[in-house]
Amino acid sequence: MTTLYVTIAIIAIVFIGFVGIYNALVRLRNQVKNGWSQIDVQLKRRHDLIPNLIETVKGYMTHERETLENITAYRSKAMSASGIGEKAQAEGLLGGALGQLQVAVEAYPDLKANQNFLSLQEELSSTENKISFARQSYNDQVLFFNNKIQMFPSNIVAGMFSFKEEEFFEIEDPAEKAVPKVKF
Amino acid sequence: MWELIRANRRRSVLLFMFMGIGLILLGAAIGYYFNPAGMGIDGIIIALLIWIIMSLISYYNGAKILLSASKAKKVSPDVHPQLYNIVEEMKIAANLPAMPEIYIINEEAPNAFAAGRDPQHAVVAVTAGLLTRLNRDELQGVIAHEMAHIYNRDIRFMTLAGVMLGSIVLISEIFLRGMLYTGGGARYRSSGSKGGQGQAIMMIIALVLAILVPIFAGLLYYAISRKREYLADATGVRFSRYPEGLASALEKISGTKIEMKTANKVTAPMYISLPFQKGKKAAAGLRSTHPPIQERIRILRSMQGAGFLSYQEAYNEVKGSGAHIIPGSGLKETDDPGIRKAFDSGDAPGLKTVKRNTGDLMMKMNGYTFINCNCGLRIKVPPDYKKNTIICTKCGTKHRL
Structure with missing residues (x-):
């Protein structure tokens, strides 16, 4: 009789643990998805701002035709990119071109005094920041989720219900690279 | 986190x-x-x-x-x-x-x-x-x-x-x-x-x-x-x-x-x-x-990264103590996203500008609208101003509201 009770108890405990792990995995995966949609919103916002920006600076920046054309080209490339890896690459290029524009602006004091441009610039740099913060937060979630999938015992549950590891969103931008950590 | x-x-x-x-x-x-x-x-x-x-x-x-x-x-x-x-x-x-x-x-x-x-x-x-x-x-x-x-x-x-x-x-x-x-x-x-x-x-x-x-x-x-x-x-x-x-x-x-x-x-x-x-x-x-x-400033300035571990190290260094300010589970090196580059190194505005901007901001909060006249004067229109036009007190230009 006791053996039966013990067996039932063990099965119950295992089952409860199983359900707990499954729910945790679902919650984490949803957080990853939510994190991605945060990035997506900001990328769309960036794409929406660019035509306005080009329109405003075109009249002032007569010598930067190439930079402006680059931005337009990268923008349409980024908008048609699909998949996290491809998107990251296209957005990296676009970000780099926008960075060049920021530097070039320094040579046009009239433009820097234009109220319209200033508010556009604030919007754009804020969007850049938001992309970078959203990316950070997304990657944190992905790391957390992937760790969970690889670790025992949750890897068993993950395998049974085919939870797949998620991809990190890494943008190649030299300015984004962290200052190297110095240890004494 | x-x-x-x-x-x-x-x-x-x-x-x-x-x-x-x-x-x-x-x-x-x-x-x-x-x-x-x-x-x-x-x-x-x-x-x-x-x-x-x-x-x-x-x-x-x-x-x-x-x-x-x-x-x-x-x-x-x-x-x-x-x-x-x-x-x-x-x-x-x-x-x-x-x-x-x-x-x-x-x-x-x-x-x-x-x-x-x-x-x-x-x-x-x-x-x-x-x-x-x-x-x-x-x-x-x-x-x-x-x-x-x-x-x-x-x-x-x-x-x-x-x-x-x-x-x-x-x-x-x-x-x-x-x-x-x-x-x-x-x-x-x-x-x-x-x-x-x-x-x-x-x-x-x-x-x-x-x-x-x-x-x-x-x-x-x-x-x-x-x-x-x-x-x-x-x-x-x-x-x-x-x-x-x-x-x-x-x-x-x-x-x-x-x-x-x-x-x-x-x-x-x-x-x-x-x-x-x-x-x-x-x-x-x-x-x-x-x-x-x-002390808070000193700790922040001694940070080597942007993660919790860096803060803990800086805290111990500045305070010269081994006290834990961050609960242990927060201290993981992999969590350090690294310090980003400065965004804005704009010059600090002078006291006069600060005072004027503060005043403007308070007015804006209270419903004032601002009109920039071509003569350089900035007209501040109070929220209870009834008429459709306002005349610049310096050059006399009529502005529509």
Whole structure:
């Protein structure tokens, strides 16, 4: 009789643990998805701002035709990119071109005094920041989720219900690279 | 990051238990003294009732009370687009579920606070003086610190802990004053000679508790509050990934010798920097809700990265102690996102510009509209101006509204 009770108890405990792990995995995966949609919103916002920006600076920046054309080209490339890896690459290029524009602006004091441009610039740099913060937060979630999938015992549950590891969103931008950590 | 909140919560529960035991002891001793037959139960019930009622009021209305005390005004994004953007950036970095409401306080002294019982009902308030003095990175540092308070659930915790401290102080104050005026109250039951000795002992115990419990509860509260300030600095830097922003903002805030008119003793602990002690010596360490600002700046400036581990190392280096400011689970090297590059190195505006911008911002908040005349004059149109046109007082040009 006791053996039966013990067996039932063990099965119950295992089952409860199983359900707990499954729910945790679902919650984490949803957080990853939510994190991605945060990035997506900001990328769309960036794409929406660019035509306005080009329109405003075109009249002032007569010598930067190439930079402006680059931005337009990268923008349409980024908008048609699909998949996290491809998107990251296209957005990296676009970000780099926008960075060049920021530097070039320094040579046009009239433009820097234009109220319209200033508010556009604030919007754009804020969007850049938001992309970078959203990316950070997304990657944190992905790391957390992937760790969970690889670790025992949750890897068993993950395998049974085919939870797949998620991809990190890494943008190649030299300015984004962290200052190297110095240890004494 | 999530484990950090959990570890934080465990610590908070511990503190609450200590303070709660203090409250119950105090109630029991006083109750027993007044009514030995009740075994102190009635005293405990009254003490807990006072605490629960005060907690409920401050839990649901704390933010409202705080905002109206500081005369803060809710603003739409267009009053200060940059502020709105920065709050949204930090909301994303902290992964908060909702955008906090943004308030501006009509004050020249640079300062800020966060309020609200949970991340869904959060509020961030900054003074007009803060907005005009800080550059983008510094403002981001301050907002990140405030969002960290929201993220760490510090506001709810500090409000409830503050209320518990308040209840303890209130109860012992009433008791001590009562003792003073009734001369011990022993005359009520001088006939009960049997209980006389026990009553006298109980009176001494109650007196001692009424004096000591508020002091110890206070020390406990202040210690936790300081620790939470450090933790909010660390969490804020983790969000903004730029320690220098907060450091130089704190430097500017502490360097401004303007006191806040709308802050008082009760609301002061909520601010990023204590609103009164500017210029005076910092309050004696143990009885202050905030760590010394210079120390906070030094810690931020010694950080090698932007993660919790870097903050912990910098803290130990500056304080020369091995104390743990971050709960152990938060200390993982892989969590360090690295320091980002400075965004804004814009020149600091002169005092005259700051004063003018602060004035303009306050006017904008109050519904004024601005018109730039071609002659260079800036016309400020009050919100109750009725006519469709306005004439420039300098060159006489007619402007349409």
